[in-house]
Amino acid sequence: TTPATTTKQSSQPCPLLLNLKINHRTDCQQTLFFSHRLPICPAMGILHSMSQTIEPVPFSRYRNIVDDWNAxxxxxxxxxxxxxxxxxxKITPEQLQHSLQQANLTPAPISWYPGAFRLPPNVKPGHQWQFMAGLYQVQEEVAMLPVCLLDPQPGERVLDLCAAPGNKTAQIAVAMRNTGTVVANDRNPGRMQATRQTLNRLGLVNVTTTTYDAANFPREAGQFDRVLADVPCSCEGTCRKGSGPITSATEAEIRTLTGTQLAILRKAVQLCRPGGRIVYATCTFAPEENELVVDTVLAEFGEAIQVVPVADVGLRMAAGVTEWNGRSLHPSLAHTRRIWPHQNDTGGFYVAVLAKTKETHQTVPPTYTPLPPHTTEEPTPWLNIVCARFGIPPQKFAPFRIIRRSRRGVYLLNRDHLPPARPNPDACGMFFMRTDGRFPKLTTAAALFCGHWATQNFIPLTPEQIYPFLTRQDIRLTPAQTTHCTGQGYVIARFANHPLGIGIYLPPANGQPALLRSLFPKAWANMITKQG
Structure with a gap:
């Protein structure tokens, strides 16, 4: 090599130096990895058989509490x-499984959770007509566990303090069979809007939504039979959802969360009635956010609360830790549970079940009213309009109230609902009918809820017409499809007797066939892609 060539080569960075990454975070061990590339370091004139990269092993701080580190x-x-x-x-698990099989989706039942299924990895479950019809809800498997342990019962009063995006609220409301009172709270207005969309699609009328800081949720809301505190966390257990590098939360990040988590769990204990149940849950691995939070609250409330052993539901789980970084924790925390990703091929989770044995503070029992603040009951004329147009027997609506909270329209709410006096609800029940236009119109949520009761002015769609309807296209109808139509106006589109939404029926005219003009919501239509 000539000196000039050597000088030129020496000016290039050595690949070894380019590949050397040292992470100084104290919560991860540094481990040596080898790549199989064969880079040349021109300055040294040497062919290296391998390059060395030092990178942290994700979640190394938990190595001693994971039963199978390699797995x-x-x-x-x-x-x-x-x-x-x-x-x-809306549907039985057997019927849903058959419907998904007909769509070639090969659902596999989840053994520990009746009615739950796994789908093939390439499926987009939010794009299926069964999803749009509210026949199922997509949720990560291990995230179904907290509500299973909360065990809500019909007619109870249940609070979900950190509800968005609404999956667990929906689980609770369905388990309660659209009865009782579910209060779904979150401090993020945008995420609560998405939560209400989920509740509407699933046909849930027993939920009041509020937007409030969970740690300061007012005592005027009353007491609850069960409280879910699925608190904000560092989300380490959701690491399998992302496509980027896997990283652990730093200790500083964890410290900023634990104060909020403690405050929310304290509030959950305060709002739970004596004899009631609290479930504390996170989707993170950090003991500081899990056992240490529960340990602190156990010490603060003494005999007023106690840990209930987590029931064996059929999932592989690990016992909660009772010692961390030299700190000894309450021995009953061994009855809480950790779910590691390798145990059931899921995300990671932590759950603690607490029983409240006696009152924790002086309180005046609130007086519950069946109607939310600033609300009036207004069944007339709206219920008559719906029943007359669609041939629905009025007694179908006997378990519900039609209430008005704004000029925009009326809501459908179950009669045994006991909403909070404070905070002021964002919505109570299901938005049922728009009444501020020239012609009152059922919402899509209402059509999904009661459309299967219709005996007239409904249109049965063919499989080929589902996608055009869900993407707001006009559909040509055969005479056989219009036999239940009494004239131009609003109709309910159905497939296999499952309502899909509202449309406008246009009778044949000027030699043109009858048309169905889809009124499927634009926001929902944008979620749809045509299935092969």
Whole structure:
């Protein structure tokens, strides 16, 4: 090599130096990895058989509490399975499984959760007509566990303090069979709007939504039979959802969360009635956000609360830790549970079940009223309009109230609902009918809820017409499809007797066939892609 060539080569960075990455975070161990590339370092004139890269092993601080470290590391590199649960208010698990099989989706039942299924990894479950009809809800498998342990019962009063995006609220409301009172709260208005869309699609009328800081949720809301505190966390257990590098939360990040988590769990204990149940849950691995939070609250409330052993539901789980970083924790925390990703091929989760044995503070029992603040009951004329147009027997609506909260329209709410006096609700029940236009119009949510009761002015769609309807296209109708139509106006589109939404029926005219003009919501239509 000539000196000039040597000088030129020496000016290039050495690949070894380019590939050397040292992470100084104290919560991860540094481990040496080898790549199989064969880079040349021109300055040294040497062919290197391998380059060395120092990178942190994700979640190394938990190595001593993971039962199978290698299996854990392998699992977090794989994508999560696609899972969903049946909306049993609309369809049975057997019927849903058959419907999905007809769509070539090959659902596999989840053994520990009746009515839940896994789908193939390439399926987009939010794009299926069954999803749009509210027949199922998509939810990560292990995230179904907290509500299973909360065990809400029909007619109870249940609070979900950190509800968005609404999956667990929906689980609760379905388990309560659209009865009682579910209060779904979150401090993020945008996420609560998405939550209400989920509740409407699933046909849930027993939910009041509020937007409030969970840690300061007012005592005037009253007491609840069960409280879910699925608190904000560092989300380490959701690492399989992303496509980027897997990283652990720093200790500083964790410290900023634990104060909020403690405040929310304290509030959950305060709002739960004596004899009631609290479930504390996170989707993170950090003991600081899990056992240490529960340990602190156990010490603060003493005999007023106690840990209830987590029931064996059929999932592989690990016992909660009772010692961390030299700190000894309450021995009953061994009855809480950790779910590591490799144990069931899921995300990671932590759950603690608490029983409130006696009152924790002086309180004046609130006086509940069946109607939310600033609300009036207004069944007339709206219920008559719906029943007359669609041939629905009025007694079908006997368990519900039609209420007005704004000029825009009226809502449908179950009669045994006991909403909070404070905070002021964003919405109570289901937005049922727009009344501010020239012609009152059922909402899509209302059509999904009561459309199967219709005996007239409904149109049965063919399989080929589902996609055009869900993407707001006009559909030509055969005479056989219009036999239940009494004239131009609003109709309910159905497939296999499952309502899909509202449209306008236009009778044949000037030699043109009858048309169905889809009024499927634009926001929902944008979620649809044509299935092969």
């Amino acid at each position: 854990f590391q392998d699992s977090i590199k794989r994508p999560l399975p696609v899972t969903l649960w049946t909306n049993s208010l």
